[in-house]
Amino acid sequence: KLVLEVKDLTAVISESGQKILNGVNLSIYEGQIHAIMGKNGSGKSTFAKVLVGHKDYEVTGGSVVFKGENLLEMEPEDRSLAGLFLSFQSPFYGYIMPKLEMVNIKADFLNRNVNEGFSGGEKKRNEILQLAVLGAELAILDEIDSGLDVDALRDVSKAVNALMTPTNSVLMITHYRRLLEFIKPTYIHIMDEGRISKTGDISIASILEKEGYKAMSST
Ligand code: ADP
Ligand code: MG
Ligand code: MG
Numbered sequence: 518k519l520v521l522e523v524k525d526l527t528a529v530i531s532e533s534g535q536k537i538l539n540g541v542n543l544s545i546y547e548g549q550i551h552a553i554m555g556k557n558g559s560g561k562s563t564f565a566k567v568l569v570g571h572k573d574y575e576v577t578g579g580s581v582v583f584k585g586e587n588l589l590e591m592e593p594e595d596r597s598l599a600g601l602f603l604s605f606q607s608p609f610y611g612y613i614m615p616k617l618e619m620v621n622i623k624a625d626f627l628n629r630n631v632n633e634g635f636s637g638g639e640k641k642r643n644e645i646l647q648l649a650v651l652g653a654e655l656a657i658l659d660e661i662d663s664g665l666d667v668d669a670l671r672d673v674s675k676a677v678n679a680l681m682t683p684t685n686s687v688l689m690i691t692h693y694r695r696l697l698e699f700i701k702p703t704y705i706h707i708m709d710e711g712r713i714s715k716t717g718d719i720s721i722a723s724i725l726e727k728e729g730y731k732a733m734s735s736t
Contacts, residue, residue: 674699
């Protein structure tokens with residue numbers, strides 16, 4: 518079942534009118550994990566924020582259908598209630614916090630040691646991640662690997678993997694290949710200058726590692 522269908526999405530920065538998204542196309546089905554990679558400044562976070570309805574950006578064209586509904590007509594709060602969740606940057610902490618306790622119970626059931634060895638801040642972050650995956654039909658995880666050492670990353674990834682079900686989906690954004698060793702995506706997309714310039718399977722990541730993003734944008 519199709520969860521998210523993005524067609525020719527364009528968006529600008531509200532304040533300046535600067536074009537950031539230049540025609541993004543992406544379809545995500547239930548149970549899939551999609552990764553968006555790309556160099557810094559290519560528009561990955563902007564895409565994530567546009568999907569949740571961040572006020573800094575204005576959609577200028579294209580369409581986004583989420584679970585059969587026109588997402589672009591929905592208020593940010595309603596997108597969240599409909600099951601779309603962006604890690605960290607989400608302004609909807611009022612919605613998140615009451616659910617954290619439920620997440621802890623379920624995470625504990627799945628993996629008793631899931632929060633062991635995390636510092637206070639990391640623990641909170643891990644809890645929010647778990648919530649994203651558990652409570653959302655589509656969880657967007659933006660650079661969850663930033664600032665985590667390999668052990669912490671392994672644990673966070675374990676939690677994400679354990680919480681995947683046949684009906685939820687994940688869109689994870691990362692600059693680095695490292696995360697993909699722990700969370701295996703169904704598809705990898707390369708974002709370049711505000712559009713997806715290439716889509717493929719895990720083999721894209723090894724080309725990236727060998728040749729860098731330049732090899733991707735020129736093909
Ligand atoms: P990525 O996540 O791929 O690193 P971003 O989506 O954060 O890229 O940014 C894409 C481009 O848009 C960058 O050049 C960035 O400086 C610019 N940009 C994004 N959001 C804003 C904003 N709110 N105000 C000004 N410039 C922005
Ligand atoms: Mg960036
Ligand atoms: Mg970013």
